[in-house]
Amino acid sequence: MTKYEKKIYDIVNTSREHMTAEQIFDTLKQTYPGVSRATVYNNLNKLCDVNLIRRLSIEGMIDRYDHNARHDHLICQKCKELVDINLEDLTESIKERLDGNFLSYDLKVFYICPKCR
């Protein structure tokens, strides 16, 4: 792991804020002012490929990056606010269904948040 890869991994894992690439870029600049956007994207892609972090693609919003501990997401359909939620772990039941042939899953729940109701 290069210093950038490590630092980006740390930023994503420490934050509980579902950061965008741009926010990660800004944060990284505090430590390495000369860093380039391309480095951020390169390393984010690398980290996602090896499943060290998780990319969140949600309709109508740009990609966000999240730590990889098992959890689900709750998204307000109006304001798009995104919060963590822990629903029942489906790993075993999906594994069974797919004959063990399974990598990960991603569960998003849409609702209207208290503020928007």
Place this chain on the structure above:
Amino acid sequence: MTKYEKKIYDIVNTSREHMTAEQIFDTLKQTYPGVSRATVYNNLNKLCDVNLIRRLSIEGMIDRYDHNARHDHLICQKCKELVDINLEDLTESIKERLDGNFLSYDLKVFYICPKCR
């Protein structure tokens, strides 16, 4: 519903192929050669807003549009091939958890497809 809205709805509902906006545009041109891309996007957005169709945002691929009957998706992490799958319906258990405050959910399962194994 305008003729375009209706036709776009039909195209998405008839296809079992998770079409992109561009593919829908091409198909629509067969019936209405003069149609504009903006019309396709406008109507797709409208149809998604009222939940008549479903937008699929999956990391690393462009948005696709799908009929809205309850089903889940299986995605190959290598080749990104996308297929339908029907896993256990989580609606009731999520509703319970959120005190009825719930719109819909979206479950994606990542695996390596037979071709890529």
Place this chain on the structure above:
DNA sequence: AGTATAGTTAGAACAATTCTAATTTAAGGA
């Protein structure tokens, strides 16, 4: 018919991400 409203159009604009080619850094011998 006349007027307001909604829908459509072409293409410019935008923004997130990827690409490119040059440069820098790191790693592993000799």
Place this chain on the structure above:
DNA sequence: TCCTTAAATTAGAATTGTTCTAACTATACT
């Protein structure tokens, strides 16, 4: 330590899916 090669990083151009804009058209309602 120096040399060589591979890997990582850089700046900014390019790409691309999508939205925006302003003009135009169709539709619906008095």
